[in-house]
Amino acid sequence: MLLPDHFEFICPARTASGAKALEHLPGDLGTLNARKPLIITDKRGTEKGLVGQVVKAFRTWGLTLGVYDGAGPEADMGTVKALYNLYLDRGFDAILALGSGATVDLAKVVNIAVSGRPEDLARCQGVDGLAHPLNPFGFIPVAAGTARECGGEVVFGDLYFNSRFLVPDLVTIDPRMLTDEDPLRLVSTALAALTFAAEAYAGPRNPFVESYAQLVIGFVFEHLLDEVRQARAEKRRTARLTEGFSLKKGRLALVNAACMAGYVHANTSPGLAARLGTAIGHRSALDPALAMGIVLPCVLEDHAHRQGCDLSRILRPMVGLERFAATPRPQRFVAAMARIRYLFNELFVLTEAVVPRTLEDAGLTRDALEAVAEAAAASDPAPDSPQVCRTILEHAFTGRPVAP
């Protein structure tokens, strides 16, 4: 397959994943010339003993670190100012964000302020507004999140930043930090990751982006259903304690998928499924990540049929090399879309109808779709976009595939 005339890629993060990954973190920070990191986390970070694990890993290196556990949805500019002062007054030289979503966004905003001047927060907003690399920044995930933590986009109150300098320098995925989660949050994370990765296939071909995207899709398809099944099993907690690490492999794979989806996100423009999902989230009670996943196959079908994109290779990470190769070429795309829908139907069964298969399941009305179509189309330059969005939403409403 031909490569496009021009393509780019960057992933500034160093990923360390697996057993005792935390113990590598002090050394990895050292390679960035950082010795005194400030951990930014929320109350769960301290209450569940997660911070303690990090402190222990640093103790063997004789390094000290600071801990702030007041992150959360209520954090505001006052919090940023307090952390800015704390960082400078105590001589910290790096930030470790421990958590997900809003915690990571707060930590990134603080890093913008401490790496330059506080005024940068107003001055450097928007796409590519940051001109210099920031101070060393590490991210320690704790199971579920938004799948954007490893990306370059940050939304904090009214502030918006989008820069490759906001991709973490170090990503440390340690099974000890992957706390037990509500299975719905795992599903939400995995579906956001799946959407970012699958939509990367719909853009111009980029072998660097696709290397990561296929891993995201592969990990989600291989592990999501099993993880949800296990998380809902009655004796799950006991099983985890007795069977230990091996049971965490699925969780570890899903967190890897979420982090890699962030790298993909930082290298691609937001796709239509992501924009439709966000618009649905703004106008209903449905989790935007679930909405993205529901509309995803319809969006990909629209790309394939209306725009003539060959997306058949997206089946490969879903089923593995063996089954991909065994599927005749003309059947591959249809099989891939069927796999995504099967994933949703299984989640519907496993969660006893809590995860919806369609927008109708999710309680949306047909009337609401029009406003969603308008909102998603507003951010798309294509002239036929509102009509395209309407068609996709109409199909996702009932779960009907978009026909060629």
Added chain:
Amino acid sequence: MRLPDYYEYCCRVKIVAGHDALEKIPGLLGSLHAARPMIITDKGVAGAGLLEVVTGALQDGVTIGAVADEVPSDSDFKVVRQLARVYRQNDCDAVIAVGGGSVMDTAKGVNILVSEGGDDLMAFTGAGALKKRLKPLVAVPTTAGTGSEVTLVAVIADHEKNLKIPFTSYFLLPDVAVIDSRMTLTLPDFITSQTAMDALSHAVEGYTCLAKNPVSDACALEAISLIAANLLKVVKNPGDRDGRLALATAATLAGMAFSNSMVGMVHTLGHSVGAVCGVPHGTCMAIFLPYGLEYNMHKIGDDAGELLFALAGDAVFARTPRDQRARKAVAFIRDLNQALYEATGGRHPRRLGEITGPDGKVRVPRARLPEIARVARGDASIFYNPEALDEDDLLMVLEAAWEGVPLDPARIRKG
């Protein structure tokens, strides 16, 4: 998707690829706050007219502070010091390296001196010796093989002391790798084939050796697919710009794979034949690659089988019974070497015994194989090979590769 119990992956280099990627350099330098680059290259690159292509692409965007085209074929302390002086005398603020592995290594060395100050490169050997970002470094590869544009290592020779000194640091990674199809468009067919086989060996060993991880696997398979689909086509039609871009992209992907997963015995043997007999690296890689797979096959059966998917395509993979895939992957590489031999009029050697020098003499005399095996035993890459090798094993592989016959399965160690 195999997730190891633990893995690390890092490649911080920004990749900018395309048919007109060079024209992006002024903007890229601007975003790195540099405007007066020094270009480091070698006589071969300059002689092939590539330097003019680069300077032409830069002329409207930046002021070129200096151009140095005297990098030797193995980078050297003296040259590094001399080029650092040129950089300083001309008030440059960035380095653009245009060339193959030696140019890249030299440029990395120069960047150490001009960023850290002084003339003493030895002060910056060893882990952790470099502690801060260096000056902006833009790498423009011209061989589609080594992957040096995405590696954090520079090997620089101190010819006075007869030593090769490795430098390793994340700060040595170029800021940007610019992959432009024009840079390889004029490569002769046999250099194209050998450098691409170097990249293929990076990808294949990256996929099969002990430090593999999911990201290096994904990059490796992409690289192998691109090489297998384009190499012979490009050798037969050197002006194929799309094929050139595919091969150059594959070399970078392979560099990303092997620099994170390490390489094994194909490189062990290749380094040693290079050191003892001065054979070009790519030639050695092409010859030893099938032997590496054969020797390790009992340890890497499924992985080697998966290589067939990337090498021969999904249709061949699907029709080949699982237990035959690994052997078919080896056969595919041997057939590719044979096809390249024919397409280059015999200048792409298939076995050690048929490599000749400019004087027409055999370059690797059979009598020197024991010496090569001894040198190979001390090469660090041997530790990442799936199956162990002692001197006898190395010699057994060398003998087979000299004659160009498959390994005798009965003589392969099964540890």
